[in-house]
Amino acid sequence: MTSRRQFIRNTAIAGAGMSIVPHWVSATQKPQDKIEELKVGLIGVGLRGTNHLQNLILRNDVRVTALCDIDADRIALCRNLIKEAGKNAPLIFEGGPYDYLNLLDSKEVDAVIIATPWLWHTRMTVDAMKAGKYAGVEVSAANTLEECWDLVNTHEATGTHMMILENVNYRRDILAVLNMVKQEVFGELVHFRCGYQHDLRHVKFNNGKQPYGGGVEFGEKAISEARWRTLHSVKRNADVYPTHGLGPVAVMADINRGNRFLSLTSHASKSIGLHNYIVKNGGEDHPNADVEFKQGDVITTTIDTARGETIIITHDCNLPRPYSLGFRVQGANG
Known part of the structure; x- marks a missing residue:
């Protein structure tokens, strides 16, 4: 088990090109090599989540496989964006506030991006790590000191990583x-x-x-x-x-x-x-x-x-x- 200091040092931000799951695409990969796709689920597809979706569907090494939101209109909008991009239809989870747990159980999801209201960020990230899904979570990732420790402790218990999506770091x-x-x-x-x-x-x-x-x-x-x-x-x-x-x-x-x-x-x-x-x-x-x-x-x-x-x-x-x-x-x- 690594110490908290080792964990934070080993997962330090190295630069703007750092990936949430760096082993999926090798830095030495040749253009003609087959790219293994990362299967990403989006939890929360409001304005911020939709912005993430629009960036993801531009990539050829990522496939959006699942959408989760309690707003049917936002789900419909994002499904249409995926269809217009010529991508495969995603799994849909819109059965209430806790349907994201079913998304996390899906074998069609390797990692998630969480863009929900703040009070859901920590619990969803903790649940994602417990499910073995790498998590990118919008800021603020936690609202209390206890929630900060929940994120660290869950990583140490599961070995699953999460990343705080603070975009200003990459300006x-x-x-x-x-x-x-x-x-x-x-x-x-x-x-x-x-x-x-x-x-x-x-x-x-x-x-x-x-x-x-x-x-x-x-x-x-x-x-x-x-x-x-x-x-x-x-x-x-x-x-x-x-x-x-x-x-x-x-x-x-x-x-x-x-x-x-x-x-x-x-x-x-x-x-x-x-x-x-x-x-x-x-x-x-x-x-x-x-x-x-x-x-x-x-x-x-x-x-x-x-x-x-x-x-x-x-x-x-x-x-x-x-x-x-x-x-x-x-x-x-x-």
């Missing part, structure tokens, strides 16, 4: 700065800044007909992300989405590769942004104008590392602002 500018860090351009590292600074008000509210904007509904009267994501702003005063910033910084800082997080402090501002958006676009008499949102509009977290660096993370998604992940890498040389 060209991020990879360029990571290379500069590895080349010691900045010298000894001292401080990092990062975050998720993105006006998401049109994502958290819609009119129940279009996925983004057009109204101030959320929950059961909304569709797409506003149906579930906004509830986190109602119930949780926290940075609920840190990995767009912290994922790249953790790699640069060698977290769990010789360095580690020691402690954090987190502070939240008052909450006015979502209420103001509702009043402006739906009126003071709209029922949602009475909703109390626990999440502060700007949440600032400071992390200390074992090597003495500090990391400041900013979550700023409820106010009007330009998009920025606010990266800074600072060392002895600049």
